[in-house]
Amino acid sequence: SYELTQPLSVSVALGQTARIPCGGNNIEYKSVHWYQQKPGQAPVLVIYRDDNRPSGIPERFSGSNSGNTATLTISRVQAGDEADYYCQVWDSSAGVFGTGTKVTVL
Amino acid sequence: QVQLQESGPGLVKPSGTLSLTCTVSGDSINTTNWWSWVRQPPGKGLEWIGEIYHTGSTNYNSSLKSRVTMSVDKSKSQFSLKLTSVTAADTAVYYCAREIVASGTYYFDYWGPGTLFTVSS
Secondary structure (H helix, E strand, O other): OOOOEOOOEEEEOOOOOEEEEEEOOOHHHOOOEEEEEOOOOOOEEEEEOOOEOOOOOOOOEEEEEEOOEEEEEEOOOOHHHOEEEEEEEEEOOEEEEOOOEEEEEO | OOEEEEEOOOEEOOOOOEEEEEEEEOOOOOOOOEEEEEEEOOOOOOEEEEEEOOOOOEEEOOOOOOOEEEEEEHHHOEEEEEEOOOOHHHOEEEEEEEEEEEOOEEEEEEEOOOEEEEEOO
């Protein structure tokens, strides 16, 4: 089965840029989606199909996908961006989530 | 505004059956969207359980397939999950979600708030 690997945690200073990688075999040939989850809340879609933002998601959130790594980038990080982030793809008629990354704002 | 709401017993004994229902409002269940269940054990990541279409077609996570059954009740705008032979490893927050189909991929744009299901004697 297809696997998505994310670092356990990423730390970023307030106002700086956070980059969250999501590794998978030839992931560039798949569409990658990203979710933000704050404690006690349901996940929220922040990027779909590699680099598209849903309505209401700030432009500070962007995505890219190349080779074996997809990346979620959060520019000008705010305290409210502190959360867990999950990548997701569809493979062989099944949903697959990444292992999740906790973003800490310093 | 699309809303999903999970409901069902929060506690089941080991070897019992989990039964959850998701009620959809603000959207018809009879659309081109699929409807999914996702779970999250305490302190852990997200796991996709399976999906159902309004026709009753289903796809399940291969690791749970032998224990999972999903169904849909269009008249009530609901879809349901049954998971049999539960163990402590099935203790998790269970979410229902709407799946968008686009260009050969699927993603989840609306989620229910989630419901904690505990397996304990």
